[in-house]
Amino acid sequence: ARIFNPKSGKTMMLAVDHGYFQGPTTGLKKPRETIMPLLPYADCLFVTRGILRNCISPSANTPVFLRVSGGPSVLGELSNEDITTSMKEALRLNAVGVGLSIFVGEKNEDRTISNLGRLVNEAEEYGMPVLAITAVGKEMARDARYLGLASRIAAEIGAHMVKTYYCEEDFEKVVEGCPVPIVIAGGKKIPERDALQMAFNAISKGAAGVDMGRNIFQSENPVAMIQAIKAVVHENYTVDEAFELFNKLKEKKVVSERV
Ligand code: 5RP
Numbered sequence: 001a002r003i004f005n006p007k008s009g010k011t012m013m014l015a016v017d018h019g020y021f022q023g024p025t026t027g028l029k030k031p032r033e034t035i036m037p038l039l040p041y042a043d044c045l046f047v048t049r050g051i052l053r054n055c056i057s058p059s060a061n062t063p064v065f066l067r068v069s070g071g072p073s074v075l076g077e078l079s080n081e082d083i084t085t086s087m088k089e090a091l092r093l094n095a096v097g098v099g100l101s102i103f104v105g106e107k108n109e110d111r112t113i114s115n116l117g118r119l120v121n122e123a124e125e126y127g128m129p130v131l132a133i134t135a136v137g138k139e140m141a142r143d144a145r146y147l148g149l150a151s152r153i154a155a156e157i158g159a160h161m162v163k164t165y166y167c168e169e170d171f172e173k174v175v176e177g178c179p180v181p182i183v184i185a186g187g188k189k190i191p192e193r194d195a196l197q198m199a200f201n202a203i204s205k206g207a208a209g210v211d212m213g214r215n216i217f218q219s220e221n222p223v224a225m226i227q228a229i230k231a232v233v234h235e236n237y238t239v240d241e242a243f244e245l246f247n248k249l250k251e252k253k254v255v256s257e258r259v
Pocket residue numbers: 015016017018046101133135185186187188211212213214215
């Protein structure tokens with residue numbers, strides 16, 4: 001209930017964990033400045049412990065899903081991940097859940113899937129939900145067949161939620177084949193209207209929400225964008241309505257609309 005809005009049954013998660021392998025990525029060079037104004041509109045923040053400890057005000061009461069995997073940087077073999085943050089730490093930081101990446105079809109797929117199994121084993125002892133992220137390597141096609149395979153494996157190993165990418169064709173089959181809620185990552189920055197369309201399509205085809213990062217914090221107006229995405233996720237806004245809301249908020253015609 002702390003992750004999913006009880007009215008809509010969906011979640012608007014804000015992903016700001018990118019620095020764990022990308023360093024000071026565009027839009028997150030000053031994490032505190034970027035993240036704090038967005039928090040009132042997020043149901044949940046997906047973040048590493050380093051940014052949580054150093055850049056998020058202790059008075060913020062947005063629930064936190066903690067990124068607990070890492071290892072390689074963007075310069076190395078990305079699938080070479082392990083668990084980097086303990087369950088004890090997640091509990092101490094009052095996280096409502098923990099998340100890690102699996103790399104299906106990549107060099108270290110077996111290790112990352114085993115990481116998921118170990119994390120779920122430990123998390124079950126504390127009733128801590130686990131989000132598995134289906135990271136997609138450069139060589140992999142982001143199609144329903146691949147995303148469905150990776151999402152189903154994550155659920156079978158015990159993930160309570162799966163974050164994957166949206167695909168235009170047969171996304172509903174990815175959702176159908178996965179017995180736990182699916183949220184979508186936004187991927188690379190695309191024009192705002194296109195990102196709203198993607199969120200709308202994903203929700204229409206059965207996604208339980210979004211866990212988006214770059215298409216929010218790299219937007220020309222991140223605070224307007226998160227509210228527009230949130231309107232799609234929770235308020236059944238059409239793409240046109242949400243884009244209009246974005247433009248109004250951007251132009252400050254609406255000073256502080258909470259959707
Ligand atoms: C990186 C992640 C990110 O949280 C995920 O990709 C979501 O962010 P974006 O919407 O920018 O894709 O898991 O591995």
